[in-house]
Amino acid sequence: MNTLSYGLLGLLARRESSGYELMLRIQPFWQAKHSQIYPLLARMEDKQLLSSRWVQQSDKPDKKIYVITESGMQKLRDWMHLPIAPSVTKDELSLRTFCLWLTDIGIAFDIYEERRSIYLEKKQYYEGIIQKIPEDQCHFGSKEFSNFILASKGIMMAETELKWCDWVLKLLKQHKMQTTSS
Numbered sequence: 001m002n003t004l005s006y007g008l009l010g011l012l013a014r015r016e017s018s019g020y021e022l023m024l025r026i027q028p029f030w031q032a033k034h035s036q037i038y039p040l041l042a043r044m045e046d047k048q049l050l051s052s053r054w055v056q057q058s059d060k061p062d063k064k065i066y067v068i069t070e071s072g073m074q075k076l077r078d079w080m081h082l083p084i085a086p087s088v089t090k091d092e093l094s095l096r097t098f099c100l101w102l103t104d105i106g107i108a109f110d111i112y113e114e115r116r117s118i119y120l121e122k123k124q125y126y127e128g129i130i131q132k133i134p135e136d137q138c139h140f141g142s143k144e145f146s147n148f149i150l151a152s153k154g155i156m157m158a159e160t161e162l163k164w165c166d167w168v169l170k171l172l173k174q175h176k177m178q179t180t181s182s
Contacts, residue, residue: 001075003085004032005040009076012050012068014143019064028154041066049075097168105179108172116165119158126154 004026011017011025023037044050049072052064068076093115100108129151137144 001044001079002040004030004036005044006076006079008037008040009044009049009068009072009079012066013073013076016065016067019066022066044072047071105172105176109169112165112168112172116162116169119161119165123155123158123162126151126158130155 007026007030008022011022017025019034019038019041022041023032023034026032026037041050041052045052045066048069050066050068052066054062055065056062093111096111100111129147133144133148133151138148139145
């Protein structure tokens, strides 16, 4: 099984979901498309790691709801004991920053101001998650504890990225001031 399969099982361990709902729910952790998710769900169902049922909908096509089985829960528990693979880095902003010398200062400003607004949205998103978690559920053993520490990580990372964007924008402003005064 691959990491995405375990991620889907982890989401189903929290609550039953359709394939489409799983695709949306996995996005904060892993970029995955329908074309990846549905074949994995079929394979895991064949291996009896999950089961499914059809739900009729009056105004939309029927949807298939997946539920983790006890065998799937055990597979998920076993996965927790395996070593964690190194993170895969795919960071277009860093790659563009590496090539920043190829563009003009106006484009550079646009890049970091746009990214700054994205990080600000992320920070607000994670703060919203934390606000919804009851304080008495922020302890190890609670499902909410995982949400709490992950949302806190998201806030810390967004704050660091915001600080970096602000620093780069300050450098760009200084450069612009120096070149306009010359």
